[in-house]
Amino acid sequence: MLRLTTPSGPLRVLALGAHPDDIEIGCGGTLLRIADRPGTSLRGAILTGSPERAAESAAALPAFCPGAVLESGTLPDGRLPxxxxxxxxxxxxLAGRFEPDLVLCPRVDDAHQDHRLVGRLASTVWRDVLILQYEIPKWDGDLRPPTHYVPLSEDQARRKVDLLNTHYASQLDRDWWDDELFLGLMRLRGVECKSRYAEAFHAAKVTLDL
Incomplete structure (x- = not known):
């Protein structure tokens, strides 16, 4: 496996989600990693959500990456197409107001129509930026082999789960929401990249400056 490293120094990261909690479920561990880079800035944007759920997200994102700023839209859940x-x-x-080095967004072939639309449109808006598409486990069973991995320490993986449970109390009664699901997927992706835990991403095009 070829291991690529990003240049040292701060990163300007944009994280997109269709719904509150998409970003943290899909790439919360990665956010914990990039938060350790001095000077890194994170802007998050979600397209749907009630005021209550948007408030959850507004508190959650800075817990993953201190100083993060979140924008919340009010489009209807499940109706983005x-x-x-x-x-x-x-x-x-958003692209006119924030120029990122990295965009994190849902997969373009995600089974959920809202996720899928955000992922597909991101690639048409940010054409000259590295876009990594995160995965979200769901009953549809749409996971597939990823192309890129971000290794996580055990502390980062468990902190991700703790923060999810702390900041998204409204979701705790969901039958799919539990520590085993989140840790299990990160453990599987870790095995695939020879790490204890990892988050996985998909990338359509990557330019290597070797």
């Missing part, structure tokens, strides 16, 4: 133009316009507006 019907609001294609509004999503596209919002993302272009």
């Amino acid at each position: 019907g609001h294609w133009s509004e999503v596209k316009e919002y993302l272009h507006d």
Whole structure:
């Protein structure tokens, strides 16, 4: 396995989610890692969510990466494809206000229509930026072999789960929401990249400056 490292120094990271908790479920461990890079800035944006759920996200993201700023939209959950133009316009507006080195977003082939749209439009808005598409486990069974991994320490993996449980209390009664699911997926991805734990991503195009 070829191990690539990012240049040292601060990163400007943009994390996109269709719903509150998408970002933290999909790449919370990665956010904990990049938070250790001095000068790193993180902006998050979610497209849907009630005021209560948006408040959960606004508190959660800075817990993963201190200083993070979150924007919350009010489009209807589960109906983003019907609001294609509004999503596209919002993302272009965001691109005009924040120039990232890295974009984290849902997979373009995610089984959930809202996730899928955000992922697909991200690649049309940020054409010259590295885009890593995170995975979200769900009953649809849409996980597939990833292309890139971010190794995590056991402390980072368990802290991710602790923060999810702390900041998303509204989701604790979901039948799929438990420590075993989150840790199990990170453990599996860790095995695949010879780490204890890891988060996995998909990338359509990556330019290597060797």
